[in-house]
Amino acid sequence: MSLRDPCHHSHGFILTINGGSSSLKCSLFHVGPPLTRVVSCRVDRIGFPEGTLTLTDVAGGTSERRTIQAAHYKDCVDPLLTWLEQKITITDLVAIGHRVVHGGHLYSEPQVVTPEIMGELRRLSPYDPEHLPSEIELIETLGRRYPTLPQVACFDAAFHRDMPHVARLLPIPRRYVVAGVQRYGFHGLSYAYLMTELRRVAPHQANGRIILAHLGNGASMAAVLRGKSTDTSMGFTPTAGLPMSTRSGDLDPGLLSYLSRTEGMTVEQFHTMVNQQSGLLGVSETSSDLRDLLASESHDPRAAEAVALFCYQAKKWMGSFAAALGGLDMLVFSGGIGENSAVVRARICEGLEFLGVALDEARNRTGAAIISREGSGVTVRVIPTDEESEIARSVHQLLYQSRGNDG
Numbered sequence: 420m421s422l423r424d425p426c427h428h429s430h431g432f433i434l435t436i437n438g439g440s441s442s443l444k445c446s447l448f449h450v451g452p453p454l455t456r457v458v459s460c461r462v463d464r465i466g467f468p469e470g471t472l473t474l475t476d477v478a479g480g481t482s483e484r485r486t487i488q489a490a491h492y493k494d495c496v497d498p499l500l501t502w503l504e505q506k507i508t509i510t511d512l513v514a515i516g517h518r519v520v521h522g523g524h525l526y527s528e529p530q531v532v533t534p535e536i537m538g539e540l541r542r543l544s545p546y547d548p549e550h551l552p553s554e555i556e557l558i559e560t561l562g563r564r565y566p567t568l569p570q571v572a573c574f575d576a577a578f579h580r581d582m583p584h585v586a587r588l589l590p591i592p593r594r595y596v597v598a599g600v601q602r603y604g605f606h607g608l609s610y611a612y613l614m615t616e617l618r619r620v621a622p623h624q625a626n627g628r629i630i631l632a633h634l635g636n637g638a639s640m641a642a643v644l645r646g647k648s649t650d651t652s653m654g655f656t657p658t659a660g661l662p663m664s665t666r667s668g669d670l671d672p673g674l675l676s677y678l679s680r681t682e683g684m685t686v687e688q689f690h691t692m693v694n695q696q697s698g699l700l701g702v703s704e705t706s707s708d709l710r711d712l713l714a715s716e717s718h719d720p721r722a723a724e725a726v727a728l729f730c731y732q733a734k735k736w737m738g739s740f741a742a743a744l745g746g747l748d749m750l751v752f753s754g755g756i757g758e759n760s761a762v763v764r765a766r767i768c769e770g771l772e773f774l775g776v777a778l779d780e781a782r783n784r785t786g787a788a789i790i791s792r793e794g795s796g797v798t799v800r801v802i803p804t805d806e807e808s809e810i811a812r813s814v815h816q817l818l819y820q821s822r823g824n825d826g
């Protein structure tokens with residue numbers, strides 16, 4: 420089916436933008452009903468000498484790959500949109516939805532971007548200098564290209580907005596907490612998508628005690644009770660919690676002053692170290708990519724240690740969240756590692772039998788939807804996440820509701 424088919428023209432398209440740290444994913448959804456993905460694009464290795472742009476025409480079943488030079492996000496936007504404009508009549512776009520890491524304490528629901536919201540995002544930039552400045556830049560670049568098109572910010576911290584106060588509170592002087600320094604948590608679009616999927620496939624269990632494990636380059640977990648986040652491993656920034664591809668996760672807060680005293684390390688250098696040089700990359704000294712480490716762990720003890728550290732910390736977080744939830748009914752693996760690596764799933768779950776986690780080896784190996792044994796106290800699932808679908812759904816809901824309110 421061609422995207423220029425008259426049936427596609429009738430309702431228009433929503434474009435979703437999901438910028439990671441070195442990758443950019445975007446998708447085009449036909450508004451429907453139902454809301455259907457028709458194109459997905461991915462730009463990898465932004466900031467490297469040679470990046471790749473992959474465009475998949477989901478409806479047509481074809482894929483194209485090009486190399487591009489993208490020193491920064493805004494460099495990928497033009498080649499991407501030029502290709503899209505060959506596929507659809509751009510006047511058929513009804514809105515653009517963005518994944519935005521933070522809305523601070525003012526914004527959690529998706530918002531149509533206004534100058535006030537842009538001002539607030541700029542003010543919040545120091546909260547997450549790794550993500551917010553490039554997200555702001557993406558919104559501005561698209562705004563210049565399509566000045567009349569509504570852009571919607573969908574906040575990654577929103578899923579955790581109702582966490583109990585005790586889970587949000589950081590044990591530092593109260594004046595910082597009052598000023599907004601607290602646990603926000605992230606990966607919320609992924610968690611919201613996973614909960615929607617759970618409600619569809621296992622409506623009764625979706626109300627139980629659940630741990631969602633989003634294990635990708637960025638990795639976090641959420642403890643979910645009766646459908647709501649009650650705690651999460653990321654904190655004030657996405658650097659907290661589990662060790663990740665290049666982020667350290669939780670560290671002893673005494674480390675900064677130690678390194679500053681002994682090595683003269685500056686705050687900027689510390690920031691770069693814990694965000695870009697730590698985690699799997701820091702421990703292995705070779706790669707931030709789990710696949711590389713699994714391939715080399717048999718002959719490189721540093722790679723083996725990096726994988727072991729990742730699995731051990733994941734297990735510990737699961738134990739602490741099971742305690743916070745007062746027991747566990749379901750465990751969900753997602754993200755590039757959680758969805759694809761049977762070995763890592765098995766190593767994380769090993770030793771959690773006391774909680775009622777019993778994996779079925781064959782189901783785990785084949786990546787079945789349920790990988791726990793029949794009769795396992797905890798149902799263990801693998802659900803491929805889809806943040807872009809969640810963004811499109813939020814944008815659609817917001818536009819539909821506001822039109823309803825207007826009319």
Ligand code: ADP
Nearest residue numbers: 439635636637707708709710754755756759760
């Ligand atoms: P991002 O957070 O950038 O979206 P992904 O969710 O795509 O990242 O996850 C990337 C991680 O998933 C990488 O560490 C990669 O090695 C890992 N991964 C992807 N496929 C596999 C696989 N088949 N086996 C093990 N790890 C995998």
